Amino acid sequence: MxxxxxxxxxxxxxxxxxxxxxxxxxxxxxxxxxxxxxxxxxxxxxxxxxxxxxxxxxxxGAKPWDRDKLVLAGHIAAGNGSYVYSHFSSARLHDLQLWNSSKLIHVSTPYSASPARTSQDIAVHFAKIAPRELVQRFIPGVGLAHHTSLPRTVLECAMRGSLEQAVIIGDSALHAGLNLNELAELAELAE
Structure with a gap:
């Protein structure tokens, strides 16, 4: 052909x-x-x-950080709304600024996943996520995505990433409308 x-x-x-x-x-x-x-x-x-x-x-034609978003979009399309994206993947879905972040796709699940059945580009986190900490939205051209709320995403990134990453994501989240009271409340529960 x-x-x-x-x-x-x-x-x-x-x-x-x-x-x-x-x-x-x-x-x-x-x-x-x-x-x-x-x-x-x-x-x-x-x-x-x-x-x-x-x-x-x-x-x-995509910049490196936009390629990371395309890879995430591919996972969302393949998963057909069955995953909860968290940590740095949720930060990408919230359109937050990331710095020096891995290309891993972060998903959270309420049960322990078998590492043998997980793709190498996926980081699976065991976490129970309250309904108020979840966002569901349709991404045009991609599909339905479930991901953690802005406060939970900021907290997860701060706990998992470096100080520099936490500052950049936190600042970006403040510009996106992060409610500091919600973040403080969530941080207290995480202790």
Missing amino acids: DIHTVANSFSSLWPSDRVVATTGQLLHAGLDTRIIEAGVERNLILRLRRGVYVPMHTWQ
């Missing part, structure tokens, strides 16, 4: 409402598995993770 046929297929059939797309979404749009594989082989699309893709021009 020549590159022009593959490129034309993607330009005409890529779902216009998707930043990242799953295999199922691409198949539903009219692409087939041969075209998808050819797109990966010819560097027209990038496989972010198994079954999730982004157009290569979107990836190449």
Whole structure:
């Protein structure tokens, strides 16, 4: 299959409402598995993770911190709303400024997860999260995401990250409307 046929297929059939797309979404749009594989082989699309893709021009045009957000978007699309994102991943979803943060995707779960069944780019945290500490929102072009509230996110990042990271995230959160009383209340509960 020549590159022009593959490129034309993607330009005409890529779902216009998707930043990242799953295999199922691409198949539903009219692409087939041969075209998808050819797109990966010819560097027209990038496989972010198994079954999730982004157009290569979107990836190449993104700054490093925006690439981290695209990888997170890929996980959200693949998870179909089944994960609770926390720590630095939630900070990304709150559009907070991060500095020198790892590329790991942080998820919290109320039960202990088996490390053997967890992808290497995922950091799983065992935590019970109160309903008032959760945010649910639909991210256009990606899907439904559940993540920790702004105060909980700031607290988790401060506890897990360096002092510099905590200051930068905390300052960014203040500009985003962080309620210091809620943060203090949450910090007391964490002690």
